[in-house]
Amino acid sequence: MRAGERAYRELRADIVSWRLVPGQVLGEVDLSERLGISRTPVREALSRLTADGLTEPHSGRGVVVSALSADDVRALYELRDTLDCRAAELAAQRGDPETFRALADELSHAAERLSDDPDHPAYYELVDRMDEQIDAAAGNPYLQQALANVRLHLARVRRLATSDPQRLAAAAAEHEAIARAIAHGDAPLAVATTRVHLKNALSKALGSPALAVARPEAS
Template identity: 55%
Template sequence: MRASEKAYQNLHEDIVAWRLLPGTVLAEVELSERLGVSRTPVREALSRLTAEGLTTAKGGRGVVVTEVSLETVRELYELRETLEAKAAALAAERGHGEVFSELQKRFELAHENLASGKSIEEYYRLSGDLDAALDEHCGNPFLVSTLKNLRPLLARARRMAQEHPRRLEATAAEHASICAAVAAGNPHLAAATTTVHLSNSLQHILDSNPPQTEEDQN
């Protein structure tokens, strides 16, 4: 693996997982020492992260991890709803029912596993499999490219919400409904179930991050 790719992957993962918090200054010298690479690969990695919106160049401070406001989250979800609802509808129209029938079964099993306290990480991997299936079967490379660019920002936004077991169970059921609609070849239902899921997900993030009052700030 190239040094710049190594630096990029490490920093990308740390930012998305909130190990590097919004506003953190990313100094090239310190990162070079921590990652075990020279400053040039670090500089290349930071340039990629800035292009993706995960970092921002700040005059006088160098590069910092981008802040995530609730308004930004709302805007991201407005775009996400448009893109993902369309991707689900296109996948339903273009007919790969067996793929999504299998995913539906896996989400139904995941719902049962989450209810019994089993692996959350396994569920997240399954969600990634659904993303990959929609990317593959929606048949629109421009839509897929835009979604892939958006996902790191969405992953950061999701980390703002607390992992309530009941919400994860509900999410698994919502994903199963999306898969069922796509498998049935019903584009309108596929779009509608996707919209419901994303609306619920956004509301969960907002509920987990209530606006601060003047009293909270003092």
């Protein structure tokens, strides 16, 4: 794989998983030495990260990992609500019912998977598949790209909240309701169920105590 691509994915994963905390300075020379590559692909990776909004230029001091305050989370969910509801609406109008019926069935007994692994990768893989299907059904590449960017930042928020099995089970039920609404071609219901899910998810995310610690750059 290209070195720049690998550096980009690695740094992105580090930021999303909070191994790199907000305010952390990312120097080109440091990174090139740590990753064993030259500065050129590192520059490309940092440029892409900044375009994604995960890092910000820091006036002559390279780039730093972006902060993520409670206000950011609220704003992010505000946009997510706008985009996700629209995507669900379009998916209900244009999507293939059978696809979403199958997803709903999988989600209906997703609770069994929740204890399989401490980080619940199987569950999140299922949710990711559902997102992909919604994107495909909506059939709007511009909407898809906007959603991809939101989900990138959202993955960062997700790692803040402790993975509460009870909340995950409820979220699975909410996702199932969304999938069934789309499968029935009921656009208003798809929007409503999506909105319910996002409201609950936001409440959970804002309840995370880690948000107060999320801006340590004031040192």
